[in-house]
Amino acid sequence: MTASQLIDPADSLEDQNARLIAISEALMAKIEQSSDPSGLAYAQFERAAILEGEVRQRTVDLERALELLHKTNERLGAANRAAEAARANLAEAVESINEGFALFDEDDRLVMSNSRFCRDLADVVPDIEPGLSFHHYVELISQSIYLALPDGVTKGEWRDRRMQRHKDDRVIFNVRLTRDRWLQVGEHRTATGGTVILQTDVSDIIRAEREKRDRLMDRQAQMVRATLDHLNQGVCIFDNDLRLVGWNTGMEALLDRPIHGQLVGITFDALIARLNDEITFSEHFTRDHLLAWAHRRRARRPITFEVTRRPAQILSVFAQEMPDRGFVISFTDVTTEREAARALREMNETLEARVADRTEKLGHALDEARRANASKTRFVAAASHDLLQPLSAAKLFVSFLSDRATDDLSRATADKAVSALASVEHIIEALLDISKLDSGQAIMNVQDVPLNEILSSLRTELTPMAEAEGLSLHIRDTDHIVRSDPVFLRRILQNLVTNAIRYTDTGRVVVGVRRRGDAARVEVWDTGPGIAPEDQKTIFQEFKQLGPYMSGSKGLGLGLAIVDLACASLGHDLTLRSEPGRGSCFAVTVTRSSLAQRGPTPRRSEGREARPRAEGLVVLLVENDEELASALSLTIEEWGSHVVHAQTAEQALALLDEIDIAPDRLLLDHQLGPGMTGLELYKQLRAQFGALPARIITANRDRALAEKCRRAGVDLVPKPLEAASLIALIDDEGPAADR
Incomplete structure (x- = not known):
């Protein structure tokens, strides 16, 4: 049995210590009285010593617990005293x-x-x-x-x-x-x-x-009364019982009587009845409408109407509800204003009649101007067509003579004639472009355009021209794809480069493309004489040239005018930087396409062979211009092929039936006079003979015709014709739709 089994843990520490002491003393006494020789007494003594040690330890623990309890009680007492003081202070503060x-x-x-x-x-x-x-x-x-x-x-x-x-x-x-x-x-x-x-x-x-508000309201009432008396309008105020409670001197002046006696507190209905003989309502707003508005139980909306008092006085009436369900009515004499408005209306009617007459005359003049402009456009188109026909023949004849020339003088003369005819061709094309852009008939077909294809073709075309002027032409390749009309964009850049070559005496012309955000800027630099600031707008006008070139020795001054009009129609930004004596830079900014950029377009071959490789072919030529037909026949037959010529589509079909030969190539003029067009003839021949290499030739630059030819699968070649176009036809191995 241990010491812990001899005491009750539920007892207090004092009781447990006392019990342990008693047990220890009893054991000590028993040891002293015992005579057991086997050592039992020593064991009991040892147990008693252990019990004494436990008693001593418990005593120490008890003393520590009592000391801690004492400190805790002291702290609790202090906290209670502080809480009571705080509660007392709080109660005192709240009470204060x-x-x-x-x-x-x-x-x-x-x-x-x-x-x-x-x-x-x-x-x-x-x-x-x-x-x-x-x-x-x-x-x-x-x-x-x-x-x-x-x-x-x-x-x-x-x-x-x-x-x-x-x-x-x-x-x-x-x-x-x-x-x-x-x-x-x-x-x-x-x-x-x-x-x-x-x-x-x-x-x-x-x-x-409240007292302050009452005084303020009294003061405001006086101010309102003084304000009402100084108004030009007559004003009267009714309470929520529809009784007259306020008015001003202007109202008394309109009524021609003072408001007192029976009028004070008079009802709205009674007052309207008293004025029945003096006031006339309009048919749009009658007396019944006004009374119905005044007796409305729901919220009243403000109203405005006019009445006539006596034959010559017009009153404008405005009525509005007040917050207390009363309402205020004001009367304004607008007789003078209405008379002025009537006089102004009569004057306006007179002016409108005059304006209508002038407008009609201007309309006639505008129609005449439009007809004249349309006639000019048709005349330019017709004249250009008529000029391009013999021009094509002249170029082919001269080319034929150049090929047959046996001496250098004749060959040089023929080459100069070809160059002169090319200049005439450029002038006619410029006139056509100006006419279309001015009249708004130019159709812009905006699409994705690889810039390098245009620049490569311009390099091939204009390098000989620059070299002939003693200049170096550098056109740098680019990989930009832009959104524009390919035909007009090429014409814009061609005119800028040509203009730079013509007006630069020495040095070089450089063409490059810079990227500017989502746009590409094509820049044409030259080392020419430069342009003064005051002349930089003049050069974009038609038939305007500067300095020594005003005689027209460098052209008619249409190139930059076409550039300006075409850029405006396409929405391309056109800029010019120039300084006299230091050259110029023309720049056209075009929006870049969202397509992925591709590498620079390979340069085209620098030239074609002088004659086609194919020989012995039968070429059906349908052309109603005798000179052009003769020149075409002479050129093609010189290359070793045979020409079957007809002037109209009907003659061509009849001739083919008569000789019973299927042609190898088709060269068809589109405008053949009355009857079938060249495109219609091509469709019929294709149905009869199958797909044949063919070209439609025309002086008509209409974009719609080009689109029709594209859908029909045939190439459209503009007049005047180049020998290269004929060579391409002879060497062609299949129709456009199959290539």
Whole structure:
């Protein structure tokens, strides 16, 4: 048995120590009295010593526990004293507040309040005790005999509204009590979810504000009266019972009588009846309409109408409802304004008649101008077509002579003739472009255009021209793809480069492309004489040239005019930077395509062979111009092929039936006079002989015709014809649709 089994753990430490001491003494006594020789006495002594050690340890623990308990009691006492002092200080502070104060806990139970809380509600004060619920507190307030309820509000409604406000974190409002007293109630939420209520007596403040407002209203009433008397309009005011309560001197002037006696307090209906013989309403707004508006039970909208008083006086009437359901009516004499408006209307009618007459005359003049412009456009197109026909023949004849020339002088002369004819061709093409752009008939087919294809073709075409002028032409390759019309973009760049070559005496011309965000800027630099700032707008006008070139030795001055018009039509930004003596830079900015960029387009071959490789072919030529047909026949037959010529489509079909030969190539003029066109003839021949290499030739530059030829699978070649175009036809191995 151990020591722990001899004592009861439930006993106090004092009892346990006493019991252990008693056990130890008993064991010691027994050891001393025992004569057991076997050592039992020593064992008992040893057990007693152990018990004494446990007793000593328990005694130490007991002393420590008592000391700790003593310190804890001292701290608890200090804390209780501090809490009591804080509570006393808080109660004293709350009581010192001038306003009524109350604190509710997070469960909406009253924790504490001061003596001023609900002091003005004497019948509620006895029930203000800690533990009072907020709902019961509001119920007590709503039932108090000292609470002055708002008009039309019951006690239950006031209680519900008060409880609804209790849901907000912060509320401030005024409560009216009996005997003209007011309490301002402020309700604030604490951090722990409790509620603090402050009640402040604001009766003196509200009474002072009321007196101040009354004085202000009296002053405002005087000011309003003075203002009304100084108005040009007549004004009268009716209360919510439709009785006259206010007016001004202007109203008395309109009525030609003072308003007193029976008129004071007169009803609106009676006043209208008195004025029945003096005022005439219009058919759009009658007396009944006005009376119905005045007696309307719902909100009235402002109204404006006019009446006539006496034969010559016109009054504009405006009526508007006031907040108290009364209304105010003003009368304005607008006789002078209406007379002026009538005179102005008559004047306007006279002016409109004159303007209509002038407009009609201008319309006729505009129609004449449009007809003249259309006639000019048709004339330019027709003249260009008529000029391009013999020009094509002349170029072919001269080329034929150049090939047959046996001496250098004849060959040089023929080459100069070809160059002169090419210049005439460029002038005619420029006139056609100017005519279309001016008349708005130019059709822009915006699409993705690889810039390098245009620049490569310009390099091939214009390098000989630059070398002939003693200049170096550098056109750098690019990989940009832009959104533009390929034909007009090529014409723009061709004109800029050609213009730079023509007006540069020495040096070089450089063409390059720079990237500018989502756009590409094509720049044409030259080392020419430069352009003065005052002349940089003039050069873009038609037939305008500068300095020594005004004689037309470098052209007619149409190239830059075409560039300006074409860029404007396409929406491309055209800029010029130039300084006299230091050259010029023309730049065209074009939007880049969203397609992925591809590598630079390979340069085209620098030239074609002088004659086609194929020989012995039968070429059907349908051309109604004798000179051009003769030149074409002479050239093709010189290359070793045979020509079957007809002037019209009908003659061609009949001739083919007669000789019973299927042609190898087709060269068809589109405009063949009355009857079938060249494109229609091509479709019929294709149905009869199958797909044949063919070209449609025309001086018509209409984009719609080119699109029709593309859909039909045949190439369209513009006049004047080049020998290279004929060589391409002879060497062609299949129709456009199959290539």
